[in-house]
Amino acid sequence: MAGRIKDEDIALVRERTAIADVISEHVTLKSAGGGNLKGLCPFHDEKTPSFTVSPSRNVYFCHGCGQGGDAIKFLMDTDHLTFVEAVERLAGKAGIQLRYAEAGPAPVRQQQGQKQRLIAAHQAAAEFYAEQLGSAGARPAREFLAQRGFDKSAAERYGCGFAPDAWEQLTRHLRGRGFTSQELVTAGLAREARSGSLIDRFRRRLLWPIRDISGDVIGFGARKLLEDDDGPKYLNTPETPLYKKSHVLYGIDQAKREIARQGRAVIVEGYTDVMACHLAGVPTAVATCGTAFGTDHIGVLRRLLMDTDAFAGEIIFTFDGDAAGQKAALRAFEDDQRFVAQTYIAVGPENMDPCELRLARGDTAVRDLVARREPLIAFALRSVIGRFDLDTAEGRVAALRATAPLVGKIKDRALRPEYARKLAGDLGMEIETVQRAVHAGSGGGAVAPAPRTPVAADSPQSMVEREALKLALQQPVLAGPMFDTLGVENYRDPVHIAVRDAIAEVGGAATGASGAVWIEKVRDACADLAAKARVGELAVEPLRLDAEPDPRYVAATLARLQWGAVTGRIRELKSKVQRINPVERKDEYLALAGELFSLEQHARALREQAVGGL
Structure with missing residues (x-):
């Protein structure tokens, strides 16, 4: 597997990229004297330009919010790309063929052309499926969308499509566009049948194209429509060089700018929930694709939330309020300790998901669901306490043993005493007893020393x-x-x-x-x-x-x-x-x-x- 881009190629990309040209696609720049340019910062609201670009040094800096860097960093910040993604995009514009090095001593050349070919195949497939949604055979797919409150405009916005009732219609179409059989198999768009011939992976299903954070189609999610379909309810693209389900968040391409702007991400469970939230005025919704929300997803969101010890973004889960939802919430709380964003849970009335809620009570109800979010720790504590009989001494002690470690794990130490007091009230126990249990659950770590006081900035x-x-x-x-x-x-x-x-x-x-x-x-x-x-x-x-x-x-x-x-x-x-x-x-x-x-x-x-x- 190819590793990092060679340093010489990164340097060449920086050398051949005019930062003013890249930034001018997003910001109107005017001369500021001394060879520098100025404009309104794209990273925070301002009326007086404080965003400075130095073409001679190929760097930028905003004196208002502190954002700065080179053209690569600018693309990472504006389009929320990884370093590699940003370098690859600039290299493509500059006509530079990048070389990659493996983690071992022997350098290799990445088949960069393969990735672009697979992306092109997915884009062609998405266009094919979208066109099929208007066909006579796609009536069940159109009815499915309509029954859930999505009209033609919504279907087009999210690129919804239909896989026709044929074994190799997409395969023939893509071969006619110049893609090889091996490329279609590698992309996960086709598979070999028992006879050895190549057939379409998806058939008689409603499809959603799944895009990465930069907007490229990398896979599909397919929903069963007909009773005689003996496959799973949802069928996703298999693991491919493009599609890694543990890293994929459906809707991230449309939600990324609002997530970064609002400092908030709403995690829902399905494609229709993402659509419902966006259309109802909750544009920060994303969903996992056939897997539980995990550590890799946290990494994707951290990039958007600028999650640090000093920044408190919000992650809002919309789990069901039933036993499975409670289990998922507790698992999310454990994962939450790996990042600093404030984490909440929003449970719909009568356990309705966002799509059902929008259908039953309208857009306002979906927005209210998010607005009434509850801190995840409070939900987790209530869920755990509910397992025990607090009318007995044994039950109260067992509940304390189960909940004190949760309070002890709260990353914001200022909140621990407050939740310790709340826990004492909920359990009907002395505060000192609960505080000792919480302290033991936190590991009894020493308080970090105070940071060194800096000298005055204008001294x-x-x-x-x-x-x-x-x-x-x-x-x-x-x-x-x-x-x-x-x-x-x-x-x-x-x-x-x-x-x-x-x-x-x-x-x-x-x-x-x-x-x-x-x-x-x-x-x-x-x-x-x-x-x-x-x-x-x-x-x-x-x-x-x-x-x-x-x-x-x-x-x-x-x-x-x-x-x-x-x-x-x-x-x-x-x-x-x-x-x-x-x-x-x-x-x-x-x-x-x-x-x-x-x-x-x-x-x-x-x-x-x-x-x-x-």
Whole structure:
């Protein structure tokens, strides 16, 4: 199986991609002076342009929301693609044939043409099935949709189709379009019969095309319509090079922008539920395809929700309220601990799913279902408590043992005491007893230390740190040799420290070359999102210099950077010397005094160098 794209090819894609051309497809850009362009940010609402594009460096940055990067990152953010998907799209536009390397030592060439051929075959099949929906034989499919409240317009919006009552009609059609038998089998569109001939995989069924996050058709979901069909109620495309059911969310292509904008995803159980939610005004609905919601699906949604420890998006499940639904909710709660989004459950009246609810009570009822969501932990606790007889001491203790670990697993520690108090009330037990059980269920972990307080953003120290990092990012060839000699002890802002560590991790600024490749290399090495955002910001922020920077300016800036650290050390030494009795601790006093004298001389030299270069 092919692995990552070769670094040389990624660099070539960046080199041949004009970032202004890519961004101009989404944003109106105007000249902002200094060779930069500006426009309204596509990632947050604003009236005054703060979105800056630097064509010379092939990077962008928004001073309003902190989004930044190169053309690859822009496509990842706007179209919610993976890194590989974005590179492949840009490579296709630039006419670049990408090469892939396996995880092992031997590089191989990915059959990139195969993927495009399979996608093309699926698109042709989707068009064929959609056309068949209007045929006489497709009447049961049209009636199925109409009975569930979906008209012709809805069917067209979701590309609904019909697999005709024939054994090889699609196969013949696609062969006539130039696709080989092997391609149709690999795509999961056809299969070999017992006779050895090739036949269609789907027959006499209503079909929904399943698209990936970029909008390409990668498979189909087929619903049984006729009683004499002895197959399963739903039949999906098998696992193929395109279709991995554990990663697929139906409707993600239509829902992705609203999920990202609203910070919310609604998980429903079927294709018609997705359609019903979207048409009723809940555009963030998606569904799994023939498998339970799992870890890989969480990964897909995390990309859209920007799920981090500091961001609280919402995942809303619409499970049934019956025993199976309760079991699914508890399983989802366990999965929820793997990501940070706030998780809720919405149970329809009389256990109706969104499609049934829309038919029975209209669009407003579907929107109200989502609005009345309940925290998943509350639902899970209530479901577990319901298994025990709370009228007996044994029942209450057993219920506590079953529920305390659930409260202990709540990722937001501020919520644990509140749910512990609620649990105590529900069980009729003393709060101290419940709190001890919850603490034991959480593992009794120590409280994390408080983060280091950063210096003020507009302080002289912070400004000089920014300037030094800008030189390393924007002018690595010029500034690198001097910049790399200074350690991280010269920085006080934790975010700047993280950026400085990232530069050191990739080999230092002296190893870089001006442009997007170098900036992305540093960004990728950053340990957290704040540092990544700061790299993007500093990459386009003008230097505090009217002319082109030269070695004297670099030396002056780095002297100012050192001066801040040296003067801080001087203050510490002065305080320590003042607290020492020079008679009782003569040797220590003399050593500190000598170090202080040396540092003061160094500080004066740095100050002269800083002033002389500006």
